[in-house]
Amino acid sequence: MAQESSSDIVQCPVCLRDFKAADINSHLDNCLLQAEVNEQEPESESSGEPPRKKQCTAEPCPAMSSWGAKEGSGAPSTSVFSLFQKGKPGTTGASDAPGFFSSKRTTFEKSEEAGHFANNHKWGKRSAPGVDVSGDQLRSKPAQDGLATLGTQTREKLYDSKPLAEKMRPCTLDDYFGQNKVLGENTLLRSLLETQDIPSLMLWGPPGCGKTTLAHIIATNSKKSGNSRFVTLSATSTSTSEVREVIKQAQNELKLFKRKTILFIDEIHRFNKSQQDTFLPHVECGTITLIGATTENPSFQVNAALLSRCRVIVLEKLSVEAMESILARALDSLGIQVLEQEGDDSASIRDISGSSEPSIYIEQKALSTIAHLCDGDARAGLNGLQLAVQSRLSAARLGQLKQVIVQEDHIKEGLQRSHILYDKAGEEHYNCISALHKSMRGSDENAALYWLGRMLEGGEDPLYVARRLVRFASEDVGLADPMALTHAVAAFQGCHFIGMPECEVLLAQCAVYLARAPKSIEVYSAYNRVKECLKSHKGPLPPVPLHLRNAPTKLMKSLGYAKGYKYNPSFTEPVEQDYLPEEMKGTNFFQRKPNNF
Numbered sequence: 001m002a003q004e005s006s007s008d009i010v011q012c013p014v015c016l017r018d019f020k021a022a023d024i025n026s027h028l029d030n031c032l033l034q035a036e037v038n039e040q041e042p043e044s045e046s047s048g049e050p051p052r053k054k055q056c057t058a059e060p061c062p063a064m065s066s067w068g069a070k071e072g073s074g075a076p077s078t079s080v081f082s083l084f085q086k087g088k089p090g091t092t093g094a095s096d097a098p099g100f101f102s103s104k105r106t107t108f109e110k111s112e113e114a115g116h117f118a119n120n121h122k123w124g125k126r127s128a129p130g131v132d133v134s135g136d137q138l139r140s141k142p143a144q145d146g147l148a149t150l151g152t153q154t155r156e157k158l159y160d161s162k163p164l165a166e167k168m169r170p171c172t173l174d175d176y177f178g179q180n181k182v183l184g185e186n187t188l189l190r191s192l193l194e195t196q197d198i199p200s201l202m203l204w205g206p207p208g209c210g211k212t213t214l215a216h217i218i219a220t221n222s223k224k225s226g227n228s229r230f231v232t233l234s235a236t237s238t239s240t241s242e243v244r245e246v247i248k249q250a251q252n253e254l255k256l257f258k259r260k261t262i263l264f265i266d267e268i269h270r271f272n273k274s275q276q277d278t279f280l281p282h283v284e285c286g287t288i289t290l291i292g293a294t295t296e297n298p299s300f301q302v303n304a305a306l307l308s309r310c311r312v313i314v315l316e317k318l319s320v321e322a323m324e325s326i327l328a329r330a331l332d333s334l335g336i337q338v339l340e341q342e343g344d345d346s347a348s349i350r351d352i353s354g355s356s357e358p359s360i361y362i363e364q365k366a367l368s369t370i371a372h373l374c375d376g377d378a379r380a381g382l383n384g385l386q387l388a389v390q391s392r393l394s395a396a397r398l399g400q401l402k403q404v405i406v407q408e409d410h411i412k413e414g415l416q417r418s419h420i421l422y423d424k425a426g427e428e429h430y431n432c433i434s435a436l437h438k439s440m441r442g443s444d445e446n447a448a449l450y451w452l453g454r455m456l457e458g459g460e461d462p463l464y465v466a467r468r469l470v471r472f473a474s475e476d477v478g479l480a481d482p483m484a485l486t487h488a489v490a491a492f493q494g495c496h497f498i499g500m501p502e503c504e505v506l507l508a509q510c511a512v513y514l515a516r517a518p519k520s521i522e523v524y525s526a527y528n529r530v531k532e533c534l535k536s537h538k539g540p541l542p543p544v545p546l547h548l549r550n551a552p553t554k555l556m557k558s559l560g561y562a563k564g565y566k567y568n569p570s571f572t573e574p575v576e577q578d579y580l581p582e583e584m585k586g587t588n589f590f591q592r593k594p595n596n597f
């Protein structure tokens with residue numbers, strides 16, 4: 001009989017994937033735990049499944065399996081999570097499971113700024129075990145720490161098709177960082193959540209700031225309490241008949257089991273107004289508690305009647321501190337250590353782990369870069385980190401390296417985006433163009449250039465900006481410098497001819513010209529008064545005076561058209577003649593009334 005060696009391939013009896021014999025035990029622990037969790041979480045709305053994002057199936061407490069263990073899955077936490085528990089002094093077993101609003105500290109210390117964790121622990125700072133890079137550049141902790149050694153689970157987490165952000169989605173407020181204005185101690189929402197008295201909510205905030213995650217936490221909580229069920233729909237893929245079906249089920253649940261239904265609708269702004277109307281009576285009579293999430297300003301995108309029945313919660317971009325805590329939690333779960341000081345000489349880190357897998361380190365500067373570059377979008381930050389680590393690991397494998405160090409440049413590649421994130425389709429688009437317009441109006445050439453840069457570097461259509469400059473040239477500069485309009489139209493046409501990136505300088509030149517130009521709203525205001533006059537006119541509009549009319553036919557002439565008209569060029573003296581209708585004689589649209597522009 002052949003001797004079993006560590007390089008033998010064996011099949012996992014649970015997921016049927018192939019693994020090295022040496023790895024199968026640790027994989028099996030993890031796989032069994034997953035299977036158990038999945039069994040407890042059938043994928044149906046009636047199961048009270050927490051919200052799932054864009055077709056990704058979120059694990060119930062995906063973050064780290066250790067959370068699953070804490071939440072009482074019954075999994076043997078030590079054997080399964082030994083890798084992560086090493087060096088996690090605050091992490092204990094199931095008995096320490098944090099409740100939904102538990103104040104228990106986890107690996108990190110709490111911090112008000114970051115939402116929960118103290119800054120001095122934000123990176124879970126550790127040094128590479130037994131390492132001394134470049135003399136005293138890097139001082140290490142004792143070798144037995146060993147956290148950076150990459151284990152099978154960590155590797156799976158990194159290579160698994162599910163994005164890291166999804167796996168890290170918190171299930172308790174303890175792991176939910178930032179958003180202190182709405183969720184800090186003594187806030188209304190927090191106390192409502194604590195009493196499990198969830199009102200209908202409209203969560204409004206930029207991408208990746210935690211709208212779905214907050215709903216996910218509410219879901220986990222409502223599931224635990226058992227007095228309500230949680231149903232998730234995405235407005236991008238749900239038909240009106242499906243919505244009706246969900247409402248019917250909600251009515252039955254309430255009637256038969258006295259259970260409320262909390263309905264989470266992601267991207268609710270994608271439902272049209274009549275689809276949104278479907279919810280109205282049911283929110284009104286309490287059959288469903290609606291939680292909508294939207295990146296768009298709900299005052300424009302959500303039915304006013306529905307909006308008035310919901311409490312609007314405005315979530316903000318995550319602060320750098322909050323991002324740091326989110327990243328720290330991810331690093332901790334992946335067993336990646338932070339190098340406090342720069343030292344890219346990975347070859348000089350002594351490998352003391354004896355593991356066949358490379359150890360991973362990340363420079364603090366690189367982490368700080370993610371926290372700053374992801375622009376408050378935790379999904380972008382976490383997935384950028386994952387990509388950077390994955391690519392370094394692949395490179396290390398090819399080069400048979402024992403350690404990898406992730407540096408700032410790798411992170412920038414991982415984020416795969418410019419420093420500027422800009423939501424071209426959403427509210428940010430209007431906010432930035434408005435800021436540009438107002439900066440030019442205020443003759444602040446610096447600010448004008450800055451907002452222009454924010455838009456162009458974020459991928460804005462240059463013609464959209466150019467059109468606004470043309471409008472500005474007339475509305476705000478007007479006759480104070482009629483050349484402004486010529487400049488703006490020329491910039492528009494130039495952009496049309498050459499496109500980005502060459503046209504950026506045309507727009508910059510024009511924006512600065514307009515910012516520096518003298519301003520006059522004389523014509524703009526006068527025209528507004530004309531519009532107002534027409535709008536407020538009562539009765540039929542006065543006829544065009546006969547002498548101003550053209551008379552191309554005999555009949556028209558015989559009716560008096562053009563009669564008495566004085567052709568100005570025929571006169572050497574100024575001509576006395578009325579051009580306004582009789583009843584408007586003497587009206588001056590250019591006259592500024594008090595309290596009126």
Ligand SMILES: Nc1ncnc2c1ncn2[C@@H]1O[C@H](COP(=O)(O)OP(=O)(O)OP(=O)(O)O)[C@@H](O)[C@H]1O
Nearest residue numbers: 165168169176177207208209210211212213378379
């Ligand atoms: N406040 C937070 N605390 C901890 N992790 C967060 C927080 N916000 C977001 N995350 C992480 O980022 C991921 C994406 O967040 P989430 O899906 O909640 O964003 P969102 O606001 O719903 O974005 P979108 O509008 O793009 O759907 C989550 O899976 C989670 O890992």
